[in-house]
Amino acid sequence: MKIALLGVGQAGGKVADAILDYEAASRADFVTDTVAINSARADLLGLERIPVDRRVLIGQSRVKGHGCGADNELGVTVAEEDLDEVRGAIDDLPVHEVDAFLVVAGLGGGTGSGAAPVIARELSRLYTEPVYGLGILPGSDEGGIYTLNAARSFQTFVREVDNLLVFDNDAWRRSGESLRGGYASINEEIARRLGVLLSAGEVSEPPFPESVVDASEIINTLAGGGVTTIGYANSQLDRPSRGLFGRREPDPNETDVVNRITTTVRRATLGNLTLPANVESTERALVVVSGPPQYLSRKGIEGSRRWLEEETGTMEVRGGDYPIPKSDYVAGLVVLSGVTDVPRIKELQQIGAETQRNLKARAEQRPEALRDLVWDGDGEIDPLF
Ligand SMILES: Nc1nc2c(ncn2[C@@H]2O[C@H](COP(=O)(O)OP(=O)(O)OP(=O)(O)O)[C@@H](O)[C@H]2O)c(=O)[nH]1
Missing domain, CATH: 3.30.1330.20 (Tubulin/FtsZ, C-terminal domain)
Known part of the structure; x- marks a missing residue:
């Protein structure tokens, strides 16, 4: 299957890079084109395989190339505001050679979590080819905000794609593997799985498959x-x-x-x-x-x-x-x-909901607490102006 690969955010870009690594090492040619999209300039510079002219910086006027800092509503905003830039890169894709689009992102952060569903929606609007997502769930030790981001993005991303392939960083860790030493080995694992699936029908030299997965x-x-x-x-x-x-x-x-x-x-x-x-x-x-x-x-x-x-x-x-x-x-x-019985998603939603309740309650209490802190109880101290 020939795909156009779009990596959004840091995890999205790195996993797209790893998929290109797999392709280079295999006998098959299954990635027709790649685009990396990010609001962090440094992350785009750190990519290795994705060509420099296929890297798109979004949100520059808002975040000055520094990323969305795990704020995925900001991720949505910068993607929507800079959709023209993204469209420009997508317009260059040789769509007639593409069987499907694959949009990859880590769902726990800001840029990928927020922008990937926006980009998927735009691709679906523009093209008839299926648009698939690859969503990476954060480890449960990453904390409430990452879990809440992932729970919110998951809901939206599933709705905007023709199918959401999910990779759980937590499941990898539970299998005894470590997340230490960066994500290199986990990204290789994701790339291997997608690589076998997508390249099986794209073998260009003998021996050819007996029963082709096209x-x-x-x-x-x-x-x-x-x-x-x-x-x-x-x-x-x-x-x-x-x-x-x-x-x-x-x-x-x-x-x-x-x-x-x-x-x-x-x-x-x-x-x-x-x-x-x-x-x-x-x-x-x-x-x-x-x-x-x-x-x-x-x-x-x-x-x-x-x-x-x-x-x-x-x-x-x-x-x-x-x-x-x-x-x-x-x-x-x-x-x-089309799996429907997935305990990890239920857990993610439960923790996400708790985090959201907690954040809302704190936001409501905050103005009063801050007033108590700043003003002396008896109002004896006069402010400067
Ligand atoms: N498998 C894998 N997961 C990653 C990698 N990098 C980050 N993650 C996961 O992806 C989530 C989002 O992180 P990033 O991709 O760095 O975030 P971003 O989309 O660039 O968003 P901001 O940095 O907030 O603008 C994290 O919470 C991790 O769970 C990676 O290389 N591989």
């Missing part, structure tokens, strides 16, 4: 809107070295191949989702199995599809393969689209 398979899986979570797992291959004279590797046993695929797909679905969700609440699903061609099997993929049908209770499960000859592992990627 753009229409992805679009049909994401049709109907809502929220999507993506599972991924891989199984390391113990491949014999080729020896001095490049002996051909013996073909693996068929039963082992099938078992490896089905186990990997189960692991991807049950323990490794970008947003933990009750699998039974899935509306549509898609499975892609990648690896060296001799480790891919129609029987294995069919078995995984059937297993997913049973597990999700939906009959709409699509599937295909993505041969990568030099890969050292077999990977299973599972897209669960």
